[in-house]
Amino acid sequence: xxxxxxxxxxxxxxxxxxxxxxxxxxWVFLLVILPKYYRHENTVNEAANFGxxxxxxxRLKQLPKIKKPFWKAANTSLIEDSLLRVKVEYGKELIAHTxxxxxxxxxxxxxxxxxxxxxxxLDAGTAIFGNNYGSVASTYPKFRARSGSVxxxxxxxxxxxxxxxxxxxxxxxxxxxxxxxxxIEFIGSNVNKGEKAEGSGLKEMKYLGxxxxxxxxxxxYVTKCQSCHQKNGEGxxxxxxxxxxxxxxxxxxxxxxxxxxxxxxxFAKYVKSNMPLGATHENPQLSDEEAWDVAAFVNAQIRxxxxxxxxxxxxxxxxIDHPFGAxxxxxxxxxxKFGPFKPIQDYYEKKH
Numbered sequence: 383x384x385x386x387x388x389x390x391x392x393x394x395x396x397x398x399x400x401x402x403x404x405x406x407x408x409w410v411f412l413l414v415i416l417p418k419y420y421r422h423e424n425t426v427n428e429a430a431n432f433g434x435x436x437x438x439x440x441r442l443k444q445l446p447k448i449k450k451p452f453w454k455a456a457n458t459s460l461i462e463d464s465l466l467r468v469k470v471e472y473g474k475e476l477i478a479h480t481x482x483x484x485x486x487x488x489x490x491x492x493x494x495x496x497x498x499x500x501x502x503x504l505d506a507g508t509a510i511f512g513n514n515y516g517s518v519a520s521t522y523p524k525f526r527a528r529s530g531s532v533x534x535x536x537x538x539x540x541x542x543x544x545x546x547x548x549x550x551x552x553x554x555x556x557x558x559x560x561x562x563x564x565x566i567e568f569i570g571s572n573v574n575k576g577e578k579a580e581g582s583g584l585k586e587m588k589y590l591g592x593x594x595x596x597x598x599x600x601x602x603y604v605t606k607c608q609s610c611h612q613k614n615g616e617g618x619x620x621x622x623x624x625x626x627x628x629x630x631x632x633x634x635x636x637x638x639x640x641x642x643x644x645x646x647x648x649f650a651k652y653v654k655s656n657m658p659l660g661a662t663h664e665n666p667q668l669s670d671e672e673a674w675d676v677a678a679f680v681n682a683q684i685r686x687x688x689x690x691x692x693x694x695x696x697x698x699x700x701x702i703d704h705p706f707g708a709x710x711x712x713x714x715x716x717x718x719k720f721g722p723f724k725p726i727q728d729y730y731e732k733k734h
Contacts, residue, residue, distance in 0.1 A: 453516040453579035455508040455569040466564065473565025476558055477506045480547065481625035483558065490558060494549035495636070495686075499562075501629035502546055502643065504656060508569060511655040511663040516579030519570035530695035535563050545641040548686045584651035585663050589723040590674050594646055596720075599679025602672045606658050607631075615683060632683035639705070640688030646720065647703045649677035678720050681705075702726040 458474065461467035476483055480498040483490045504512030523534045539562055540551035552559040573579045603611075610628040611617055617630035630636040643649045654673035655663035668676070694700045698710040705719040713726050 450580045452510045452581035453573065456572045458568065461568070469561050469564045470568045473561035473563070474506050476562050477503065477565060479625055485625065487624060493552065494543060494547035496626060497547055497629045497635070498625055499542065501626060507566065510581035511585040513584055513652060514582055515566045516570055516573060516582035519567045520573040520575050520577050520579065527696065527699035528693050535566060539563065545688060546637045546643065548638045584648060585655045587651050587654060587670060587673070589727065590671065590721060591724065593721040594674040594678035596675070596679040596682040599675035599677065602668070602676040603679055606668070607676065610659065615680070631680050632685045634686060636685050638686035638688040640690040644681055644705060645701060645703050646674065646677040646681050649681060650674045653677065702730065
């Protein structure tokens with residue numbers, strides 16, 4: 383056989399093996415790798431659409447569920463546009479040290495109570511289940527039942543200033559508002575529009591079978607919270623007294639009764655995943671009962687009042703633990719604030 387013929391044979395064999403290798407890779411991808419990238423529930427639903435083959439569906443149900451990775455804030459250091467990077471970094475500073483710029487002794491304006499945005503939105507709004515901003519850019523503008531209107535990011539930011547910071551709204555054209563908005567939008571820019579980032583907001587908790595008990599919560603507070611937030615909930619100021627290391631939980635410098643944390647379900651979720659110092663959603667330090675009870679204790683204390691009479695224009699859309707009437711049911715204001723919530727939940731589920 384000539385050298386040319388041998389060369390053709392080698393090329394033919396090589397091509398054959400390449401085709402076989404491609405086919406093997408294709409089938410491995412199709413049968414092994416690809417299913418791991420689909421959510422378990424969607425796979426089962428899709429299978430059901432092809433018919434009622436119970437064996438196929440049952441086999442699919444046995445597949446392990448693949449969890450999406452938790453959201454991670456987009457890296458601000460990778461911003462190539464120098465002007466945008468400066469704006470975003472300023473926004474981060476405003477979130478982390480709000481009081482220095484906009485607090486009672488703020489260098490820019492005196493708009494807020496002295497708390498920082500990150501006292502509620504941990505790690506400048508990037509902590510998993512730390513009330514982070516992961517889903518803000520992807521879901522706003524959106525309709526919110528509390529106002530009964532479509533809200534943009536400016537409205538969302540000013541709600542925090544007027545409620546959680548018990549202050550005044552920021553001018554939407556101000557450098558500070560534009561910087562905060564730019565920061566929130568950038569760190570959430572890696573989430574597809576309309577989607578919710580995994581680990582954003584607060585981690586869900588089951589309702590207690592009883593009412594949350596402020597007296598029990600006081601014991602939790604004294605033993606696990608008081609060392610940082612102080613005996614009278616006044617918080618701990620930094621040495622230069624320009625901001626809080628540990629924020630006030632009640633009293634004149636704390637969030638008002640129109641804030642989201644004044645709903646004890648939100649407060650309970652927040653402390654369960656993040657408090658005391660060192661706790662995480664994976665390694666909490668409080669039991670569910672302790673979290674609910676300490677939430678009841680803190681929110682039973684005196685704090686600033688906000689006229690929120692225009693909130694929830696459709697009262698049937700109020701959360702079941704919203705602490706102020708009127709309600710679209712016959713349960714008392716006290717039960718709506720402290721529970722037990724299961725009877726209220728059952729009422730609305732039967733109604734719908």
